[in-house]
Amino acid sequence: MKYIFLLFIFFSNLHSNIPYYLLNKYFQYDKEYLCSNVFNHDFKNKDKFLKRDDFSNFDVLEYDLYLDWSKILEGESNIIQTREFKAIQKIKLTSLVNNLDKIFLDAVELKIDSILVENTKTFAFNHFEKKILEINLDKALNIQDSIEIIIYYTYQKNVNRGFYLYPKGKIPWNDDSVNNLEKLAYTFSQPDDARYWMPCKDEPYDKALSKISVKVPKGFIVASNGLLDSIITLIEDGNEKDVYFWRNSLPISTYLMAVAASKYELYKDYYIRKNNPNDTVKIYNYVWKEDKEIYKDEDGFEFNAEKTFKRTPEILEAYSNLFREYVYEKYGHAVIQPFYFGGMEHQTITFINRIWLTYNSELGVAHEVAHHWIGNLITCQTWQDIWINEGGATWFEALWIYYKTLKETNYDNLAFKEYNKYFTDRAWRYLSKDHLHKKIMNQIPTDQLFSNVDIIYTKASWIYHMLYRRLGDNFIDFMNMLFHKYQYRDISTDNFRKELKEFLKNRNINFDSDKFMYQWVYDSGHPIYYTFLKYINYNNGKYLYRLTLEQVQKMIGLKELFQTDIKINFYKNGIIDTSIIVFNDLVKQDYEVLLNNLVDSLDVDRSFLLCNSWSNIVSVNDKNIKQFNYYSNNDINYININDLEPFTNLKIYDYLGNLRYHFNNQEYVISNIDLNRLDLASGIYFLVITSKNKTEIYKFIR
Numbered sequence: 180m181k182y183i184f185l186l187f188i189f190f191s192n193l194h195s196n197i198p199y200y201l202l203n204k205y206f207q208y209d210k211e212y213l214c215s216n217v218f219n220h221d222f223k224n225k226d227k228f229l230k231r232d233d234f235s236n237f238d239v240l241e242y243d244l245y246l247d248w249s250k251i252l253e254g255e256s257n258i259i260q261t262r263e264f265k266a267i268q269k270i271k272l273t274s275l276v277n278n279l280d281k282i283f284l285d286a287v288e289l290k291i292d293s294i295l296v297e298n299t300k301t302f303a304f305n306h307f308e309k310k311i312l313e314i315n316l317d318k319a320l321n322i323q324d325s326i327e328i329i330i331y332y333t334y335q336k337n338v339n340r341g342f343y344l345y346p347k348g349k350i351p352w353n354d355d356s357v358n359n360l361e362k363l364a365y366t367f368s369q370p371d372d373a374r375y376w377m378p379c380k381d382e383p384y385d386k387a388l389s390k391i392s393v394k395v396p397k398g399f400i401v402a403s404n405g406l407l408d409s410i411i412t413l414i415e416d417g418n419e420k421d422v423y424f425w426r427n428s429l430p431i432s433t434y435l436m437a438v439a440a441s442k443y444e445l446y447k448d449y450y451i452r453k454n455n456p457n458d459t460v461k462i463y464n465y466v467w468k469e470d471k472e473i474y475k476d477e478d479g480f481e482f483n484a485e486k487t488f489k490r491t492p493e494i495l496e497a498y499s500n501l502f503r504e505y506v507y508e509k510y511g512h513a514v515i516q517p518f519y520f521g522g523m524e525h526q527t528i529t530f531i532n533r534i535w536l537t538y539n540s541e542l543g544v545a546h547e548v549a550h551h552w553i554g555n556l557i558t559c560q561t562w563q564d565i566w567i568n569e570g571g572a573t574w575f576e577a578l579w580i581y582y583k584t585l586k587e588t589n590y591d592n593l594a595f596k597e598y599n600k601y602f603t604d605r606a607w608r609y610l611s612k613d614h615l616h617k618k619i620m621n622q623i624p625t626d627q628l629f630s631n632v633d634i635i636y637t638k639a640s641w642i643y644h645m646l647y648r649r650l651g652d653n654f655i656d657f658m659n660m661l662f663h664k665y666q667y668r669d670i671s672t673d674n675f676r677k678e679l680k681e682f683l684k685n686r687n688i689n690f691d692s693d694k695f696m697y698q699w700v701y702d703s704g705h706p707i708y709y710t711f712l713k714y715i716n717y718n719n720g721k722y723l724y725r726l727t728l729e730q731v732q733k734m735i736g737l738k739e740l741f742q743t744d745i746k747i748n749f750y751k752n753g754i755i756d757t758s759i760i761v762f763n764d765l766v767k768q769d770y771e772v773l774l775n776n777l778v779d780s781l782d783v784d785r786s787f788l789l790c791n792s793w794s795n796i797v798s799v800n801d802k803n804i805k806q807f808n809y810y811s812n813n814d815i816n817y818i819n820i821n822d823l824e825p826f827t828n829l830k831i832y833d834y835l836g837n838l839r840y841h842f843n844n845q846e847y848v849i850s851n852i853d854l855n856r857l858d859l860a861s862g863i864y865f866l867v868i869t870s871k872n873k874t875e876i877y878k879f880i881r
């Protein structure tokens with residue numbers, strides 16, 4: 180045994196917590212055996228590995244990981260002396276098939292030092308292209324047979340991927356820099372980088388229990404998943420070191436396992452469980468001491484962790500009220516930088532980018548809490564199902580807005596309005612990016628997931644939102660059903676679809692959920708409507724109109740027809756007079772509409788359906804769209820708006836209903852619009868002028 184214990188600090192019952200690798204004979208690294216034969220191996224079965232069939236033959240029950248980060252964090256805080264660290268992964272797994280004689284694990288660029296199978300050292304392994312570890316078993320396993328494999332390995336990669344290490348001080352970052360107040364090491368794996376820092380079966384669907392123990396120099400604090408069992412202090416080469424023992428008692432996917440270590444300060448908060456007021460969930464926040472309260476850096480940024488995390492208990496309460504109770508043993512945040520993302524929902528220990536401490540990032544905090552229902556408790560089966568996680572957590576952000584507005588104002592209408600506004604405000608993130616319009620939700624390659632965030636977040640959140648708008652509390656009940664039925668498991672897009680269909684059938688709800696799913700999830704695009712309203716006659720106190728809906732998205736190469744319900748609002752003097760919901764299942768369809776009043780305009784309700792339209796620029800009562808008197812010679816260069824009555828809003832739409840320019844009378848005093856100064860390709864455009872009492876539309880050709 181390498182380690183000599185001189186000093187113990189007891190945080191809990193120590194003896195039961197000393198892990199096997201600090202006490203027994205297996206705590207060893209075999210210097211002689213370096214699997215040198217591995218790299219010459221004929222990798223002829225590469226395709227088979229890439230298909231990963233062999234990974235589905237077994238189920239991991241538990242990871243017990245030990246990381247020795249004492250050397251990498253040692254010494255001068257502003258210098259990285261080494262990035263190399265030793266580690267041990269103990270994996271308990273069970274076979275799902277008969278005659279399983281090989282185990283395949285992901286282990287990318289890790290140096291495998293030695294492997295024990297059932298406590299017996301084995302040389303029968305290969306490390307294909309230093310990516311996939313094949314372990315041959317002496318004795319084949321049958322269904323439900325379990326074994327334990329212990330892998331001693333060395334992390335050696337000298338660039339940040341999966342494992343990240345930064346010194347104290349200024350670090351160049353994104354054409355700028357960040358200033359780390361302490362040396363920092365952390366892991367970040369989503370989607371499939373866990374294999375860069377630990378051997379594992381790196382698939383989101385395989386959940387296991389986990390223990391993570393990390394050795395760090397005295398003064399460093401380690402944050403990880405689950406609860407802290409204990410900290411053991413030991414003396415090594417005359418220096419004090421702490422080993423943190425974290426234990427996560429609920430199943431976890433590898434991409435949600437995480438560690439952060441720095442000279443953090445821990446401050447605690449708590450959430451009182453809704454279903455048991457005597458039970459509190461600890462909230463552990465790991466921040467740099469200066470950031471806890473207000474800290475101003477030299478660039479004028481003001482960091483304030485307490486402010487950022489203040490509403491975490493309420494957010495936990497909100498989701499526990501709407502859905503089932505929060506299931507995990509704790510919650511927490513570890514603040515890191517530099518970081519490519521804003522936040523990451525590592526189970527019970529969300530990592531957030533330090534930049535979130537400088538502004539109102541409440542929705543970001545809510546998003547990561549939300550993942551503890553949608554993403555962590557039930558998890559995407561493959562990365563192509565990630566829309567379930569991200570769309571769900573983004574929808575939850577709006578649910579938090581609803582919940583807190585209702586709590587603060589007691590006005591349900593206002594809360595619902597704010598909830599809807601969240602979606603109408605964000606729809607453009609998807610709608611304005613036409614490169615996304617042909618992408619299919621569940622067919623985005625794993626390495627492109629996060630360059631398509633407006634599909635897997637924005638559009639995906641709209642899928643949840645549209646279902647909620649159509650099914651109401653039934654949809655909340657449906658999600659809650661999933662949170663029980665699929666708890667601690669994975670869920671595929673197909674499971675989601677089938678479960679929804681079954682659920683609605685059982686409740687006798689007449690909604691074609693399959694049609695909805697096939698259009699929005701299994702296919703690309705969105706509808707773009709041209710609408711027209713024509714007044715027919717007046718009879719028995721009612722005004723009869725003919726409403727024409729036409730889907731025009733085919734013009735830009737999108738799927739020709741969406742069959743969906745659509746909500747139309749009719750306006751009189753700028754106020755909604757009547758709203759109707761019609762089902763549109765033809766490319767061009769007429770409806771007869773009886774209204775109590777004469778109306779002067781209409782629009783497609785953009786909070787109800789993800790679509791584009793230029794319905795709001797269509798006038799009614801047989802009043803045609805006006806042609807312009809152009810102020811120009813031969814070329815149309817100016818639109819003279821001098822003669823028009825004072826306007827509050829002036830908008831230019833293209834033929835597909837995309838808003839191209841928006842002028843506000845308060846901001847612009849203009850009499851002419853100089854078309855040469857606008858970036859408009861040739862085509863048909865509409866100028867929509869809203870004045871106090873009416874909206875007028877002018878058509879012009881560029």
Ligand SMILES: [Zn+2]
Nearest residue numbers: 546550569572
């Ligand atoms: Zn997310």
